[in-house]
Amino acid sequence: MMHRKSVLGTGIELDELAQKNDTAIQDDPALAQYEDPSGSSSITSQAYTRLRADIMSGVLTPGKKLKIEELRSLYDFGSSPIREALSMLTSDLFVERIDQRGFRVADVSEKEFDELLRTRRWLEERALRESIAHGDSNWEEQVVLSAYRLSRVPRSQTDDHFVANEEWEIRHKHFHMALIAACPSSIMLKFCDQLYDQNVRYRHLSGSKAYPSRDINAEHNAITDAVLERNADLAVELLMSHYATTGNFLKAKLTPKTKA
């Protein structure tokens, strides 16, 4: 096993790594999914992608009744793809199906958010410990690589006020999934993936402009270092407090109204 100290401290070794990536280190195919371009080009997939994006971004507000006919004319898809997409979104916890009364956007509440955060911490702690225990050198390299890549793009598109940077979002998820990727349970990873996306939705919904001034990169780097040292306790502690601070920062006005 590799033992490095402060791998991300200077960035020197990392430039080598980044370079090496073009030749030797290939992206782990298992992680490729987290880039999510749009899946295939079937109508259903398109409907799924657009609806999902609009729910995550808050365009379709929590609790809103999702009437097939309405969505049909709004997005200009047939009713079958819409229905199918809504079905798929139900698996992701973004949409709730009401027995014989169609669908609605999953509701949000501070209580649900607390549960989400709590559950995420439970699952990610376990997943991270297992990942650290089982990860091989390829996993280590993927962690380093994804951390580096994340550090190369700005959190916000502009410096003065916050404008979400889609590329950062993608790399951020990639990094977090890379950390736990060696956890020997695809089911566990799937759950974490779901919960991660749920969390992103809450982040968007809370309309958190003006993101914390704290140095998120530094936190990521610290986690990366701990992970590479195989210091599970420290890595977990850092990751958990990473979540805790992010979480507490959010809890803004969530409008949990179940409106039509």
Add this chain to the structure above:
Amino acid sequence: MMHRKSVLGTGIELDELAQKNDTAIQDDPALAQYEDPSGSSSITSQAYTRLRADIMSGVLTPGKKLKIEELRSLYDFGSSPIREALSMLTSDLFVERIDQRGFRVADVSEKEFDELLRTRRWLEERALRESIAHGDSNWEEQVVLSAYRLSRVPRSQTDDHFVANEEWEIRHKHFHMALIAACPSSIMLKFCDQLYDQNVRYRHLSGSKAYPSRDINAEHNAITDAVLERNADLAVELLMSHYATTGNFLKAKLTPKTKA
């Protein structure tokens, strides 16, 4: 908090409880769902229930291609309800959807089974600890009650050879969910619920006639006692070894062929 010793040792207090149940102690509505009669009576629900049952029981073999037309004539439902039901079963991990190529029964393998068991242990340990930490007296009563009810029905319908007893299955699940019901995360409970059902499927698939002669009731009682004493470490240890033995017993011939 109640502190009892060996509540299930004699069964005396339990008869009182069972009686009391007809009057004072009502079934926790939150647990009612685990009896699952058939949901509503819509065609889709019927299709869902039947397909699910046939997948869990192994009538629809793992990896089998689920052709809409075939299912349509076999079950005598329209194609829309079939499709909808398959979509729903995808959320439950019983069916896999292949991009633009329809559905298939979720495949099984020893590897997947290992992962399933492992993940279940991780989640249930956490859920049980949280449940013990947060459960109130009503939760305690539901645990006692579900344990008692489970103990009142035989594991097998006949004494000489094993014939699954549906009522036992229902009560067994009810008991296990009651243990963790006080875990303050509906998402966590949902995950555990899913994994439980997955496990049942594997149990059925491994065609385990001749179930272990070990006294499962005794194990359940021991877990119940530990839980009521709020002895988390012991309860977890018992529950985990309960799973471990059950799990190792299963690993029989799993036919993971992906046949049409």
Add this chain to the structure above:
DNA sequence: ATGCGTTAAAATATCGATATTATTTCCAAT
């Protein structure tokens, strides 16, 4: 014989219309 590109067959995805079911509105009775 083997591999590739074309064509035929099968299956899924999609659509538009109809049947059911839930919701609302409105009116009468208390």
Add this chain to the structure above:
DNA sequence: ATTGGAAATAATATCGATATTTTAACGCAT
């Protein structure tokens, strides 16, 4: 005024047919 219930309305669930896509089969060239 308020409640109860029947009709009208709106929405979903379901069906059967058509359009696309995928898979399999076939024959030709190498």
